[in-house]
Structures are given as structure tokens and as C-alpha cells.
Amino acid sequence: MYVAVAALSVPEENREAYEKAAAFMADWSMDHGAIEVMEAWELDVPNGKTTDFRKAVKAPEGEKIVTGWVIWPDKATFDKANEAMMRGEGFENHEAGDMPFDGSRLIYGGFEPILTRGRKDHG
Template identity: 45%
Template sequence: MAYADISIASVPDERRDAYRAFCEKAGSYILSLGALEVADYWGDDIPDGEVTSLPMAVKAAPGETVVASRILWPDKATRDAGWEKMMSGGGEGMGDMPFDGRRMIFGGFTELVTVSA
């Protein structure tokens, strides 16, 4: 059963190109660990909230944009093995994050329903 890692972060607007380069390098590296697909998204319609919101969740500052990433794995076992390799190597195949990783939120999800065209 498919497994996904989802993350949300906040990137300074002036680091958009650096973020794109990071995503390309990290994505290739993660695919080499067994992922099926890596997708990264630059937010352009992220509303502020009064009680909760994506910008609040990552403590986005003025001049920062909320970004989202999805890593699709064939199953949780492949994901766990991939993450173990990534962490044992210090993530060196990914390069330096052009954002404050302490404000990133992330988690792993078991596929429940997929509807496709």
C-alpha cells in the first residue's frame, strides 16, 4: 500500500530559486532511495487564519511563502529504509535547506483513498 511523507515549511521569498534548486537535488536523491515520486509546491493561495492556518503552523514571517512537499513511496517499509539511509548519511545527498527547518512540520501517512481522472 502506498505511503506518503507530507511536509509544510516557510521559505523567504528571495530564496525561491535556491529552494527550487534544493528541491531538484533532494528529489533526485530521494528517488534514488526508492521513492516513486517527489513533488514540491510554492504556495500562492494560502489564507491567513484567526484560529489556525498553514502560515501560523510554520510561523511564516512577512516576506516568506508557505511551501508543501510530498514524497510518494511504494510502501512504508521502503520509506523507512529510505529514511534510515538518508539519516545515516546526514542527508548529505540533499544539500543545504534554504529555509528554517525548525519551523517545518511533517509526517508520514498511509494511503486511505486515491481518486484519479
């Protein structure tokens, strides 16, 4: 299993546009082998003394923190999907436009799980 994790900040007024873009990318990821996609909008993100999510993404006032992950069966599947994305595969009919967030402040990485527990459906 391979987990791609991201954190970013989105201007509050861009939430709808972000959700639309996230839905497109979630569908794209699932079509390219992802097992699960999760995006979460800030509800309770406290300010820390030394560091916190806002400091990590240099979020200015008026932006909300978004975090999420894409779970892939393995890194090879992720790499293949990433190569397809770099070629623009699956984006041919996607309406191009401005991203609803500042991509230069996005933080992301890939991880190999060292511990997992089962998930219960809560709704």
C-alpha cells in the same frame, strides 16, 4: 503506499536556492525508491481566523509557504531510505551549505492513504 508530507516557509529571496535543494532531494528520493515527489510554492494561501499554513509553520512576513509530498511504495521503503539519509548516503558529492529555510519550523509526517483517485495529466 506511504506518503511523507511536509509544510514549511521559505524567505521569498531564497526561492531559487530552495528549488535547487528540492530538486536534489527529489532526485535522491527517486533514487531510493520513491514513486513520486511534488513540491508546491505558495500562490494563494489565505490567513485563517483560528489556524492556517502560516500559523502552523510560524511564517514571518516575507516568507512563502511551501508544501509537498513524497509517495513511497510502502513504509519499509521509506524507512530504508531514511536510514540511508541518516548515514549520508548519496550526499558525498553534494555541496553542503545553509538550508534556504528555517528547518526548526518545518512540519512533516507520514501517512497511509485511506482514499485515492486517479490522476490526469494536465500539462
